Amino acid sequence: MKGVIRIGTRGSKLALWQAGWVKSAIEERYPGIRVELTRIKTTGDRILDVPLARIGGKGLFVKEIEDALLKGEISLAVHSMKDVPTLLPEGLHIRAITRREDVRDAFISREGLALSDLPRGAKVGTSSLRRKAQILSIRGDLEIHQLRGNLDTRLRRLDEGRFDAIVVAGAGIKRLGLEERVTEYLSTDLFLPAIGQGALGIETRVDDDYTNEIVSFLDHTDTSCCVRAERAFLERLEGGCQVPIAAHGVLAGDGLRLTGLVASVDGRTVVKDSVTGSRDNPEGIGRTLAERVLEKGAFEILRELYDVAPPGGIGRS
Numbered sequence: 001m002k003g004v005i006r007i008g009t010r011g012s013k014l015a016l017w018q019a020g021w022v023k024s025a026i027e028e029r030y031p032g033i034r035v036e037l038t039r040i041k042t043t044g045d046r047i048l049d050v051p052l053a054r055i056g057g058k059g060l061f062v063k064e065i066e067d068a069l070l071k072g073e074i075s076l077a078v079h080s081m082k083d084v085p086t087l088l089p090e091g092l093h094i095r096a097i098t099r100r101e102d103v104r105d106a107f108i109s110r111e112g113l114a115l116s117d118l119p120r121g122a123k124v125g126t127s128s129l130r131r132k133a134q135i136l137s138i139r140g141d142l143e144i145h146q147l148r149g150n151l152d153t154r155l156r157r158l159d160e161g162r163f164d165a166i167v168v169a170g171a172g173i174k175r176l177g178l179e180e181r182v183t184e185y186l187s188t189d190l191f192l193p194a195i196g197q198g199a200l201g202i203e204t205r206v207d208d209d210y211t212n213e214i215v216s217f218l219d220h221t222d223t224s225c226c227v228r229a230e231r232a233f234l235e236r237l238e239g240g241c242q243v244p245i246a247a248h249g250v251l252a253g254d255g256l257r258l259t260g261l262v263a264s265v266d267g268r269t270v271v272k273d274s275v276t277g278s279r280d281n282p283e284g285i286g287r288t289l290a291e292r293v294l295e296k297g298a299f300e301i302l303r304e305l306y307d308v309a310p311p312g313g314i315g316r317s
Contacts (some may be wrong), residue, residue: 008065008074011039012150014172018076040065065280075211077203081196086235089144096202096219101171105199109183124165133244135265192246195230229258232286262298271298
């Protein structure tokens with residue numbers, strides 16, 4: 001219905017903030033359009049007592065929202081790009097990727113200690129194998145424990161003393177105005193973020209010309225370029241929540257530098273490399289980097305994690 005835009009979103013405080021930000025931006029740009037939010041509970045929101053890697057990983061926080069989009073029940077979906085699988089359902093696409101917030105992970109310690117200063121055996125909470133692997137590669141003496149739930153839940157469990165520290169996305173902390181809780185932001189030189197971390201994706205139906213035109217102004221060219229490279233890296237490796245994979249793209253002039261890694265879950269083996277190329281070919285840069293890390297040992301890590309040959313026939317080509 002022209003004149004009405006319905007945004008599908010998860011129901012967490014952070015997801016509602018993100019969808020509300022998009023709503024406000026559209027209303028400011030197009031005062032005559034009414035924008036409504038539709039809350040949708042996803043599989044990832046319902047199942048909180050099982051690690052993400054055990055329940056499939058891909059699409060856990062988007063599938064039900066995409067189903068509503070395909071049925072025409074909503075006009076668009078707002079996702080954290082780090083939650084969006086590289087392969088989308090037929091008929092849907094990411095029409096816009098917004099300007100990136102802080103890409104770094106935030107380390108929050110109950111006693112205000114930096115990661116390097118935590119005592120041996122300290123308990124660190126995270127839901128991410130990527131974070132677990134990188135923490136253990138730096139501090140193999142720490143205990144990493146499963147921590148799921150929305151940001152408020154994670155902070156509450158830290159305050160209750162269940163953990164000595166937690167690691168979460170810095171973007172969410174900043175969007176909710178909780179910067180005072182952060183002990184330190186982990187440098188991307190030391191700690192690579194998730195693919196697409198800090199950016200929002202606006203997903204629409206390919207054939208919905210009206211909505212596609214409305215949201216086009218939200219696409220941030222530089223952020224989109226970097227995220228496309230990161231997602232191409234992930235797609236070539238066919239990784240999901242069950243594999244510690246990270247990447248971060250940075251633009252400099254006409255060039256794009258992409259750094260990525262694949263790690264074993266225990267952090268003992270980390271394959272990391274960087275590729276620089278033209279920003280006109282972000283997907284090519286992502287695929288090139290993937291091939292390089294496969295050659296340097298990522299293939300063996302993936303084969304062990306999947307306990308068989310990696311999916312899709314990933315090889316050393």
